Amino acid sequence: MNKKRKMYFRMITASLMRRRSRMLIALLAIAIGATILSGLVTIYYDVPRQMGAEFRNYGANMILVASEESFTLEDVDQSMSYIKQNELVGVTPYHYETVRIHELPVLAAAMDLEQVQKTSPYWNVDGDWAASDGELMIGKTIASDMQLGVGDSITVTWTPSAGDAEAETTAQNEDELILDNEMEMTITGIVETGGSEEDYVYMSLADMETLTGTVPDLDIAEVSVSASGADLENYKNAITDNVDAVNARLVKRVTASETTVLSKLQALVLLVTIIVLALTMITVATTMTAVVTERRKEIGLRKALGASDQSIRMEFLGEGLLLGGLGGILGSILGFAFAQAVSINVFSSSISFRPLLVPITIIVSVVVTGAACMIPVRSATDVDPALVLKGE
């Protein structure tokens, strides 16, 4: 039996190897199908990751606002304890304050300068990001209005309001002028976003504390979480319910569209995959039909030599499946390259290799090729050996 099986493989490999030019077309059809298949499936699974990252590029998907007047960093920390550590991309607490630069009032945002790069990665900073210790960034509008540039030193002035506890002690005497707080700061960068962010100046919370002499209360905190749908909703509710000082809100517009666009994209990829599979099947069936037709004589000869219909079917099926396997191997290699190229060009990030996709691609192309071979292989046995061998 072993010798028989050996001869079987010897025959089908000989058919593929020694009839290379014919089989190459079939192989090409299968390989292209498998390439697109494995490529699209890779993209299908990578799209959420890619698009998720892409959407997070457009800012936070949750914000924390004060339920009363304001909240503190401790409240932020407590809120974040309800979000899985590996899903938390960044959280930026903000404190807003009106200050004056060159006697003109501007809005200053004090925040965590490291975290803001995660929650607002789309900020384009001309120059360097500010660190603490007297460094600040200014919005592009302010820079052009006040004709300020990177490297300029400016004086930031803050006037305590009359209602402040600090102000009360400073102005014990009605006659006495309320003293301004002043701080020398250096501009390290100009913030460009194309949005209202360009109307602010930005400094660290520590510098704000130095300027105002008080620990700044927080007005809002922007949170970027790599979760969507129900998960995100759960986080929002957990924070709102458990942290008294804070109400969490989802930034509706972005998170909602993130989900719909994703599912639409995935549906599209799925549809294309199915179409490609069908096309591959048609091409393989056509090629195999041609292969069978062209080999009618050989089939007749095999029958004359005593081949049963079953064994002829097995031989053509074997060739088809071998082609399918080869095409699948080729396709899973090329498919990864294809997905990688798409990913780099469209999402500008590389994708991870999915080892499981290799056997899946091979199995699918073997099955598809096998199915595509069924019709031509069936007709292969219709050949009448006497007619075929009559010769011409």
Place this chain on the structure above:
Amino acid sequence: MSLLELKNVSKIYGDLHALDDVSMKVEKGEWVAIMGPSGSGKSTMMNIIGCMDKPSLGEVLLDGVDIARESGKNLTTIRRDKIGLIFQQFHLVGYLTAVENVMLAQYYHSIPDEKEAMEALERVGLADRARHLPSQLSGGEQQRVCVARALINHPEIVLADEPTGNLDEANESIVVELFHKLHDEGTTLIVVTHDPEVAEVAQRTLVLRDGRLVKETVNDHFTGVIHYND
């Protein structure tokens, strides 16, 4: 009992009688030549004997079994087990080497055995061409591969339909020489030929015309006397 007996066999296509009421017997170990003009029904008869076609009328007894009544599947089995075929157009599988082509017949018959296949090629003088593809062999060499393939399963009857039709004289005599060897070993041979030289080395020559058996000649090689019994 004769190895092969045709009883009133006819093959009718529409109103054409390709074979018309043919009766004949072939004994075991006999060497029979079949001659006749083109279209006289020689190939039709060979296809029927070779279990590749069925007669419209009559009985074809091979080893006592009426193959005219057998199903297609049984015919395949009978052909595989009892018959070796040699064709005018050689008919080798183009992508298999000489030895693989011989092994193909073993494969369908029983179990392929490369050593045995090599021995068969040796017998036809092609041991050094065993690894060549048919396209790398001359016509005569290809036909010798076919002879080796027809012999490999030790068939009861070897049917050859114009085996030398596409060969030059040198190759023709090689093939005829091989038939001599087969005959000496006791193989039953039925050879269709246009060539009188190929026909006269057989023990008996049957002549067909318009589907009818019109003449039978016994060639007595020992006495040199040729008996005609019309």
